[in-house]
Amino acid sequence: MDEFNSSKPIYLQLADRINRLIVSKELKAGQKLQSVREMALSYNVNPNTIQRTYSELEREGVLETRRGQGSFVTEQEERLIQLRGKMKEEQIETFVQVMREMGFSSDEIVSGLRDHLLKMNKGDESVDRID
Amino acid sequence: MAAWAASFKKDFRLTRSFFFVGLVMNLMILSLTLFITHGDNLYPFIPLLAVVALHVFYLPLFLFTSLRTEAGHLHLWLHNPQSAAALLLSKILNGLIMTIISLIVLYAMAGLLLISRFHLIEPHWTDTWMAGWLIFVHVILISVGIGVWVILLWSLYHALKYRIGRWNWLVILAAVILPSWIGSLFDSSSLYKMLTQWGSLEMNFPTFSIDPIPAYAGEYLYHFIITVGLFYLSAWIMDRKAEV
Amino acid sequence: MIELTNVSKTYKKRSVIANISFTVPLGKIIGIVGENGSGKSTILKMIAGLLQPTTGTVTVNGENAHRRISKHVSYLSDRDSFYPFFTVREAIAYQASQFSDFNLAKAEEIMAYMALDPDKKISALSKGNRGRLKIVLTLARNVPYLLMDEPLSGLDPMVRHAIVKGMISYLDLETQTLIMTSHEISEIEPILDSFIAIKDGALVRKTEVEHLHESEGLGITDWMKKAYLE
Structure with missing residues (x-):
């Protein structure tokens, strides 16, 4: 689970995993994601990498970051x-x-x-x- | 200050066995003296006096021991925001306190031996008392003077050990011999006399059959300046050049 | 920022570091990798001001690195870093007395997380627990730069895992940078931003780990196998 494939950037592999969780509804629309540090700890990766994953997903419109509150799955159906x-x-x-x-x-x-x-x-x- | 106090305590724990071994050696010498000498004479004071005189090497030996222990994990001692002067002073003060306690123990032993023999030195008592004090102070002064050299050589060694390899020891040897040679040349020059021979503190012991000992405040000041100078030179080397 | 400019280091006549230059900004985890004796430890010691470059300059926040740079730098040695007569608690208290930026609450937290017994004497600690204690002493400082020389070496997998987790939890990447050397590359690779590869004292490559994954499809170990054999 924690192992990553070194032929692809880790931040993209993580983005892929989060996307799957969203599609399978394990992460529901509007649900709050773990903080960057919590997520870093559960995957054993650099917090900067998680930050990059979140930014990437935000750019794609899958996540929304609310200042001071954290990152949430978008509610745009x-x-x-x-x-x-x-x-x-x-x-x-x-x-x-x-x-x-x-x-x-x-x-x-x-x-x-x-x-x-x-x-x-x-x-x-x-x-x-x-x- | 709290940082320095913590270093001071740490330095004591690092070297306390040196201190206790020293005290035990004092006691052993006393027992040996009592075992060997008999009768109503002053012979028991000879070994005691010799041990007191040897205390000029107490602080240098102490510093060498303490610094050698630190050299086993030098990064631990030197990776520290305190100045080298502060780190060294913690060791010097530890050593000085130990020297003084050890000397006091010896003097107390001498005092105990003296009680039954007081009649032997009664006519010389004032001079003896005076000489005792002067010896005490000078043993400490000389030990600080030698101790600073130990620190300087140690810091030179750790600044040079990766640079010049086996010539290192020669350089350090030169660092001892050259300055002391120049120093002794200077000591016999008339410039030295002019600079230091002021403020006479001639030491006179009328009841001892010896000539008065000449001494000058200028000489004390001269040696004080040299000692402080060497100390700061060592601290500078440690802060800027020493390598772990 | 840490800046090395044309740095060389010679021990006696043996060259250990040859003309290395690089900079490290705040907010990164950087690995220095290379074979034994390639000069990794020497680089860390020069940044900590515990070794002086033979030529070139090493600066931390613009200041030349001498031993008192320790006020900006927390250094973990690959050797035993303790006065053995201390207990764990005393060692932590001593560290706190020496470094005004030492965060006692954080140290207590890391100590509890690492399951260290505060009343145990250091001379009686196992190698794994000494490794943990070194991490507590180094990581609990609120200092911009942390340098760790082989923090995982010689420790069993459980301890290594705990230490890597501890780094993720307690390093504040908004204000701190960690530079470490390690042979356990696969264990540290996921937490590295960049790596600096050294061979025979020369810099072979400094790049972002993700960049290596993206452009060459390789992990650090696989890349090293290729690059070091050529």
């Missing part, structure tokens, strides 16, 4: 929907790129994905039934 779309797009892009490199065709990717999702859903239902 539109921006959050946009973020959700962007994160989805990025993940799919990575996935597709890997599949393409291995030589899978578009049809193979789509049918494979559909089968996988069907299997997963069935698994979920069987769990539901036991409950």
Whole structure:
């Protein structure tokens, strides 16, 4: 969890992690984030790096900093929907790129994905039934 | 001031075993004296007097011990905002207090031995009393004079140790020999006499069969200035040039 | 600001630092990395005013670095830094008496965080606890520049982790800069703003860690493996 990939700036990796938390609603619209120092401690990184992450997310409109109060997830619904779309797009892009490199065709990717999702859903239902 | 007081206490703890060993040695010498000498004579005072005279090396030895202990973790002593003069004075004062206590113990021992032998020196009592005081003061003055040289050589060593390697010791040797040679040349010059031979403090002991000892206030002042000068030179070297 | 200008240091005839120049502003955590004997400790000692450059100048806030620069600089040695007769509490009290900027409340806090027993004699402390105490004594000063020579060396992973956390918690990056040397690069890399790489007394590189990640896709260790073998 605390390990970072050294091929990419840590502040961007952290921004990515926060974006995921927002999309998965673990961080809700309008919710206050940890202070810079608290965040630095929970990820074991330089407070200046956290500051940079927050500034970057603020620049992108995902966070809002209120003077003297801290950083909050934006309450602008539109921006959050946009973020959700962007994160989805990025993940799919990575996935597709890997599949393409291995030589899978578009049809193979789509049918494979559909089968996988069907299997997963069935698994979920069987769990539901036991409950 | 609080910083200096804390250094003073720390310096005492750093060197207190030196002090206690010194006191034990005093007691051992007294017992040895009593063990060897017998009868109604003044012989027991000879070893005591010798030990008192050796106290001119008490402060220099003390300073050497204390500084050598600090040299084991020099950054600890020198990474400190107090001036080197203040740091050194803490050690010197510690050493002086120990010297004085040790001398008082010796004098008290002499006093105890004297009670039963007082009749032997009764005719010389005033002179003896006077000589005792003068010896006490001069032992301390001389020990400070030598002690300052220990400090100067120590600071020179730590300023030069990374620069000139094995020639270091020669330089330090030269630092002792050259000034003392020049000093002794100067001491016999007429300029020195002109500068220092004022304010006669001739010491006269009429009941002892010795000539009066000549002494001048100017000489004391001259040595005082030299000692203070060497002290500040050492402090300057420590503040600006010493390396850990 | 700390400024080294064309600094060289020669011990007897052996050159240890060769013509190094760099500046360090306030508000940063900087790592000095390099092989054993590459001159890392020498650089820190020169900034602390405990060594004098053979040529060149070292200044802290515009003042030439002599030993009394210690009023602006808190220095942690890689050697044992204690009078062994002190207890932990006495060592802290002594440090507080010597440095007017020493923050006793902060020291108590760090001491508690590091789980140090204040009544224990230093001569009876384990290596790990002595390492912790050094951090307490150095980090509790409200001083602009902190220099730490191998603060993690020889300590077990738990202690190293606690010390790194302590640095994040108690360093005030609005008013302070920390420069440290370390061999435990992977442990300090996430908390470094920049690093200064030294090889045989010469400066190989000084750059922001994030810049290295971004431009070359490398961590410090991987970069060093490349750069030092060439």
